[in-house]
Amino acid sequence: MQVIPPALEELISQFARLPGIGKKTATRLALNILRKPPALAQDLAKALSGLHESIQLCSCCFSFSESDPCTICGDPRRQANTVCVVEQSGDLLAIEKTDIFRGHYHILHGVLSPMDGIGPDEIKIRELLARIRSGTVNEIIIATSSTVPGEATASYLTDIISKESVKLTRLACGIPMGMDIKYADKYTLAKAIEARSPAK
């Protein structure tokens, strides 16, 4: 018997298509929206429909933006000669939050993953090389995640970019701030020892 009304069932299955949202969370969200005034549902629906229309990729760094170039690439106060290479837009947002990096970005839109058929041509590596060869870049900072595919991508990028005349750096690995050393996993701890720096 159909206990859940079809319109509710439809919303539940649409929510369940989102990453990290299972059937149970989807049901909780949908029921909550149903209990609230219709305005919430309408506002969310509007934000969703308008999303892809107004957002495109910046032709320089490939971040999501409503303008081309994006606000970062178009900002004359930022250093265009330092380019931080990240996997996804979420990584850009995380780095921007630190308020410490004043250069430009390059979004790869993925990592190398041969098992899933994602090779160098499937992510924005060719575009990165073109950017380097245009001669406007002094330093490339590789800021892929320290996961297995992230490391593999970093090492591939290191291989090909080291042939170009550009400074190449990577984010430091080590103990997270505020972490008790005895709770750090041994790989992180090993990295931290290896990459130790003079005490100041």
Place this chain on the structure above:
Amino acid sequence: MQVIPPALEELISQFARLPGIGKKTATRLALNILRKPPALAQDLAKALSGLHESIQLCSCCFSFSESDPCTICGDPRRQANTVCVVEQSGDLLAIEKTDIFRGHYHILHGVLSPMDGIGPDEIKIRELLARIRSGTVNEIIIATSSTVPGEATASYLTDIISKESVKLTRLACGIPMGMDIKYADKYTLAKAIEARSPAK
């Protein structure tokens, strides 16, 4: 500086209005939708806009339904004389999944919570009394949660319903199935000892 495009920011803040979704999860969801083909966003938007239009409250049990009476109240195979009283529609769905209850429901749409200004008139208690007094009900099963407000609501309902000529029962409390006794909290264990039943 506006790093996040306004259309994306709008979707993030709409997602963040949902329960259990903070700014970080909202950002992750919105970025993921942006990376996927526009069809996903459109389908979700459509499901949201259509939700409140097609769903109403059943005038008998107050569950969300596309028809009135709802599929449960309108099903002649179910026992209309046994009514299970739950807090919210989600509880109804959980009980329906057990496939063991064949009676009707009554959704309170909340629990008593004087601190939040929710008294007996704010939830569907008057409607429950009217249903009992109509003479069609033999048994009322109180199935509110075993939380503080759930217990308070149950005890209020017990007080007023025990004056009516109807059998009144509550869900059993005790050790969850599959749980090791040494991990049960002492209140649950105390309840389980108190409510012990003859071994079969």
